[in-house]
Amino acid sequence: MDKRIRSKELQSKIMDPIKAVKLFLLSASSIAFGGMGGQSIPKSIPDAIAKVKETENIDFSFAVFTGGATTPRFEENLSKIDVLRRYYYLSADYFREKVDQGKVQFFDYWVSEYSRSVREGTITGGNKIDVAVIEATGIEEDGGIVPSLSVDTSPAFVEACKRLIVEVNESKPVLSGLHDIYLPEHGKPINITKVLDRIGSPTIKVPKSKIAAIVINSEKEEASGSYSKVEKKDLSIAENISRFLEKEYSRDYITRENPLQFGAGPLASASMEKLSIEHLKIWSEIIPARWVESLDSKVDCISASALYTMPGEEKYLDYVFNNLELVKKHVVLRPNEVTNSMEVIMRLGVVAVQQAIEIDIFGNVNVSHIKGKIHNGVGGSGDFTRASKLTIVALPSTAANEKFSRIVPFLFNIDIPKQDVDVVVTEFGVADLRGLSPRERAEKIINISHPKFRDKLFEYYTRAKNSSSHIPFDFQAALDFMQET
Numbered sequence: 479m480d481k482r483i484r485s486k487e488l489q490s491k492i493m494d495p496i497k498a499v500k501l502f503l504l505s506a507s508s509i510a511f512g513g514m515g516g517q518s519i520p521k522s523i524p525d526a527i528a529k530v531k532e533t534e535n536i537d538f539s540f541a542v543f544t545g546g547a548t549t550p551r552f553e554e555n556l557s558k559i560d561v562l563r564r565y566y567y568l569s570a571d572y573f574r575e576k577v578d579q580g581k582v583q584f585f586d587y588w589v590s591e592y593s594r595s596v597r598e599g600t601i602t603g604g605n606k607i608d609v610a611v612i613e614a615t616g617i618e619e620d621g622g623i624v625p626s627l628s629v630d631t632s633p634a635f636v637e638a639c640k641r642l643i644v645e646v647n648e649s650k651p652v653l654s655g656l657h658d659i660y661l662p663e664h665g666k667p668i669n670i671t672k673v674l675d676r677i678g679s680p681t682i683k684v685p686k687s688k689i690a691a692i693v694i695n696s697e698k699e700e701a702s703g704s705y706s707k708v709e710k711k712d713l714s715i716a717e718n719i720s721r722f723l724e725k726e727y728s729r730d731y732i733t734r735e736n737p738l739q740f741g742a743g744p745l746a747s748a749s750m751e752k753l754s755i756e757h758l759k760i761w762s763e764i765i766p767a768r769w770v771e772s773l774d775s776k777v778d779c780i781s782a783s784a785l786y787t788m789p790g791e792e793k794y795l796d797y798v799f800n801n802l803e804l805v806k807k808h809v810v811l812r813p814n815e816v817t818n819s820m821e822v823i824m825r826l827g828v829v830a831v832q833q834a835i836e837i838d839i840f841g842n843v844n845v846s847h848i849k850g851k852i853h854n855g856v857g858g859s860g861d862f863t864r865a866s867k868l869t870i871v872a873l874p875s876t877a878a879n880e881k882f883s884r885i886v887p888f889l890f891n892i893d894i895p896k897q898d899v900d901v902v903v904t905e906f907g908v909a910d911l912r913g914l915s916p917r918e919r920a921e922k923i924i925n926i927s928h929p930k931f932r933d934k935l936f937e938y939y940t941r942a943k944n945s946s947s948h949i950p951f952d953f954q955a956a957l958d959f960m961q962e963t
Contacts, residue, residue: 480694482616482646491692495526498691502609502641503527507540508602510639512612512632514546514567514814515742515764515786516702518625520611520645522695524555531558541565543596543607545630545814546589546764546784547702547742547854565601566592567855569702578851586846586855589763593634593815597661602638609690610639612682616652617644621689622681624654625811627767627798628784633659633682633813641690648696651799655680657811662819670822673737673759673779674810701789708744708788711874714905715745716752719831719872722901722908723755732868736827737761737781739862743833745872747788750776761828763817763858767794770801773808783814818858820865830866832859832894834873836884839920839939840949841896841911843871843889850890863898872903875928883931883963885923887938887956902926916949934959 483489493501503509513519530536541563542556553570561573563583568574576582587595595601612632616624625632626647636642660678662668669677726732737759740746747766758777760769764784768791769777787794798805816822823830834843835853843863846856863869871894873884885904896916902909902923909922920943924935938959942950 480646482648482652483692484619485617485621485686487686488617488621488689488692491689492694493691495522495693496530498643498693499523499526499530502643502690503538504536506608508543508605508608509540510543510596510607510610510635511548511552512545512610512630512635513548513628514630515628515784516547516549516705517699517784517786518613518628519548519552520613521551521697522645522693523611523643524552528555528558543635545628545632545635546857547705549700549702551700567857568852569854574852584852588818588856588860589814589858590818590820590861593631593813594662596631596634596638599638607635607639609641609643610635611643611645612636613645613647615647615650616654617646617692618681621686622679622683624652624681625657626650626653627795627811628786629657629659629811629813630783631814633661634815636682636684636688637661639688642684642688643691643693644689645693645695648694649698651802653802655806656809657681659683659813660816661813662815668816668819668822670816671825673761673781673826674808676810678812699787699792699795701787701792705743705788707790708748711905712744712748713752715872715874715903716748718903718905718908719749719870720753720755722870722903723753723829726868727755732827732829734759736829736867739763739828739830739866740765741831741833741859742786742857744788745831745833747791749831761817761823761826763814763862766791767798770794770798770805770809773804778808780809781812781817782809783812783817785809785811814858818861820861823862823865827867828862828865829868829870830862831870831872832863834871834884836886836889837871837873837902837923838886838889839923839935840916841871841899841902841919841923842892843894843899844891845893847891856893860894863894868900869898870901870903871899875904875906875926876930880928880930883928883935885927885931885935887935887942887959888951917943920950931963934963
């Protein structure tokens with residue numbers, strides 16, 4: 479019997495993934511998969527679904543819920559079946575195209591609202607999710623699930639599903655003591671005042687009767703397909719962020735008691751290398767595993783929903799596993815309904831560093847679409863930008879090898895309004911927007927755009943500011959800019 483499953487009753491539910499799929503998924507119409515940032519994504523069950531589809535020509539048709547960004551392998555398996563709906567994040571071109579064509583229905587939620595909506599049933603029309611599949615590193619005698627390196631929306635999926643399939647991953651040690659599982663209750667405050675406060679359970683509590691199957695695997699992680707490798711631009715942006723934060727600390731506008739938050743992606747990894755400030759506290763939705771290597775030096779403590787890896791950085795997971803006792807003293811992994819709680823973010827005075835696809839000259843931000851087409855989704859950016867003490871939006875000034883400017887006259891899609899943006903950072907500098915009018919903000923932001931596009935942006939603004947409006951805008955001039963660039 480598997481030693482990671484301490485309940486003899488549950489050991490009888492260990493089975494082959496193909497058998498689990500045939501027993502519990504043939505009649506299912508909705509399925510949820512835990513994991514985010516490419517970390518702790520179920521592996522055996524998605525593989526088995528695709529295999530059963532191909533070998534037995536069974537038509538699976540699901541509404542699919544995921545905990546966040548997935549992996550290329552997961553997306554490849556999912557592309558072989560009929561997906562009617564997806565929530566709340568996309569990680570592959572195949573499904574982006576299906577969504578843009580209207581063949582797959584999709585809506586992206588802020589992370590904290592997504593988890594709550596899953597539990598309340600408002601996202602599912604009051605229905606339970608038929609089957610949830612989550613990865614674990616062990617199961618306790620009482621049925622409590624010891625999660626892996628991602629907690630994400632998994633506790634909400636467990637609560638909201640009819641049946642649960644658990645993939646126990648033996649490539650990782652049993653991570654007992656790393657997690658704090660707590661789901662907020664309506665009308666009750668979340669009693670967290672410090673980064674490492676623990677208010678919940680070390681395991682995901684679930685009735686044994688809800689666990690329909692347990693699948694054992696020993697497959698290692700692959701990096702998410704949503705994130706690119708760190709580039710030179712990312713390092714330059716990280717340097718500018720570091721210099722800006724040093725000034726803020728020196729003026730006591732923020733202190734080391736204000737936790738930092740980094741949005742997912744290469745900039746979060748680059749910042750680990752370039753930040754010169756020590757004794758940092760981190761309160762984040764997810765954080766690169768490489769940050770753990772700086773515990774007891776640059777970083778004092780981390781609270782997040784997942785530790786993930788960028789492409790080429792998988793080695794940092796080994797550091798986590800080989801130094802697990804140190805990690806447990808300084809790191810807590812929580813549900814993202816807690817990490818992304820605006821109540822807690824505001825109370826802690828978090829300093830948020832968010833990334834963006836593009837930004838307009840007044841500071842409105844698009845994080846989810848490219849020229850009107852869906853890319854990934856909003857994620858948890860709005861949870862942090864609205865509630866943080868200080869919000870920094872950081873992005874490279876251009877895209878597609880400098881073919882397009884990421885700073886534009888206006889946006890087709892606005893996810894984060896200008897009122898929530900305090901500072902904008904590119905590889906060309908820092909635009910501190912606090913206290914500035916729209917006209918003043920425009921000049922600051924244009925000045926940190928790429929030199930290739932800077933004159934054209936000023937040309938647009940010169941035409942626009944002749945308008946008698948608080949926010950200068952010239953529709954024809956904006957169209958001219960878009961066509962010329």
